[in-house]
Amino acid sequence: MKPSPSTILFQGDSITDGGRSRDEDLNHVLGHGYAYLISSRLGLELASKSKKFYNRGISGNRASDLYARWNEDAFSLQPDLISILIGVNDVWRSMNSEPRGYTDRFARAYRHLLEETREVLPDTGLVLIEPFILKTGATLDKWEAWEKRMTEYQHQVREMAEHFGAVWVPMQHTFNAALEHADAAYWLWDGVHPTAAGHELIARQWLSVVQQSPLAIE
Numbered sequence: 001m002k003p004s005p006s007t008i009l010f011q012g013d014s015i016t017d018g019g020r021s022r023d024e025d026l027n028h029v030l031g032h033g034y035a036y037l038i039s040s041r042l043g044l045e046l047a048s049k050s051k052k053f054y055n056r057g058i059s060g061n062r063a064s065d066l067y068a069r070w071n072e073d074a075f076s077l078q079p080d081l082i083s084i085l086i087g088v089n090d091v092w093r094s095m096n097s098e099p100r101g102y103t104d105r106f107a108r109a110y111r112h113l114l115e116e117t118r119e120v121l122p123d124t125g126l127v128l129i130e131p132f133i134l135k136t137g138a139t140l141d142k143w144e145a146w147e148k149r150m151t152e153y154q155h156q157v158r159e160m161a162e163h164f165g166a167v168w169v170p171m172q173h174t175f176n177a178a179l180e181h182a183d184a185a186y187w188l189w190d191g192v193h194p195t196a197a198g199h200e201l202i203a204r205q206w207l208s209v210v211q212q213s214p215l216a217i218e
Contacts, residue, residue, distance in 0.1 A: 002123065002125075002214070003080075004049075004216065004217055004218040005051075005079075005080035005081035005125060005215060005217050006049070006050075006051055006052065006080050007051075007052045007054070007077065007078065007079045007080050007081070008039070008042075008051065008052070008053050008054070008079060008080070008081045008083070008217065009054045009055075009056060009074060009077055009079035009081065009082045009083065010035035010038075010039075010053070010054065010055045010056070010057060010083050010085075011056050011057060011066060011073070011074065011082060011083065011084045011085075011086070012057040012061065012066070012084060012085035012086050012129075013057060013058065013059060013060060013061040013062075013085070013086055013088065013089050014057070014058075014059035014060060014061075014089075014193065015033060015034070015057070015085055015088070015192075015193060015194060015202075016031070016033065016034070016035055016055065016057025016085050017031055017033070017055070017057035017058055017059045018030070018031025018032045018033030018034070018035060018036060018055070018057065018199070019031050019032055019033075020055050020057070029055065030053060030055045031055050031057070032199075033194065033199045033202075034194070034199045034200075034202035034203040034206065035053070035055045035057065035083075036055070037199060037200060037203035038053075038203050038206055038207060039053035039055075041203070041207070042207075042217055046217065046218070049218075051217065054077055054079065056073040056074070056077075057085075060089060061086065061089060062086070062089045062090045062093065062105075062106070062109070063086050063087065063090055063105065063106045063107075063109035063110045063113070064105045064109040066084075066086055066109070066110075066113060067109045067110075067112055067113045067116075070113055070116065070117070074117070075117075075120050075121065078121070079121070079124055080123075080124060080125065081124065081125040081126075081127065081215055081217070082117065082121075082124055082125070082126055082127070083127040083129065083206070083210075084113075084126070084127070084128055084129065085129035085131065086110065086131065087106060087131030087150070087153045087154075087157065088131050088132075088133065088150075088192050090104070090105075090106040090153070091131075091133075091146060091149045091150055091153065092138070092192070094149065095142055095145060095146060095149075106153055106156070107153075107156045107160075110156070110157070110160060111160060114126065114160060114164045114166075118164060125166075125167070125214075125215040126161075126164060126165070126166035126167070127166060127167045127169060127206070127210055127215065128157055128158075128160065128161040128166045128167070128168055128169065129169045129171055129202070129206065130154050130157060130158070130168070130169060130170050130171040130172055131150060131153055131154060131157065131171070132150070132154075132171045132172045132174075132175050132188075133146055133147070133150050133172075133188070133191055133192060134175055134176075134179070134184035134187060134188045134191050135147075135184055135191065136183070136184035136185045136188065136189075136190070136191045137185065137188075137189065137190030137191040137192070138190045138191050138192055139190075139191035139192065140191065146191075150172075154172060167209060167210055167213045167214075167215050168209075169205060169206050169209045169210065170205075170209075171202065171205060174201060174205050175187055175188065175198075175201065178201060182197075186198075187201065
């Protein structure tokens, strides 16, 4: 049985970034999103265990951007657990017909990242969060195209989670179910980025899944 993770790394784009500081200011270093909420809760509950939490999300990142900085922002930290949420910017670039989205490298870059992680950090636990969207704001005009591409990505990430033995955190159904209580913009203000309530929803889902898995942080 593996020991409980001591160093936990959150990786991704702006949803993970959460406005985090780029220095050692402990008041802002984890940002103000789901990574902060998870870290604060577990940090309090496990204070005597001295767990370390890192946030290296960068706003605007695609899977290929994540892979490009993996040495500096993942391997160098020697984490016991890496949680990844990526995908929405890959969709966004293609929806806007930007040159950076000309070819779809999402699955290829994501798979390379996971393959290399298994080679360099074979004992590190992986948590893959399902990318998600709702129909409002930025996704409204081309909703069918957004939904089609995102559904493809969701299937690809779930398959990779199974292949690499990662813990899979489903999120799309969670956000869809939340629409019974409030409209889409209440949770994802522009269809992509979470509000405070949206981040809390991610944090609760993450904890409910990961803390019941073999990667439980104890």
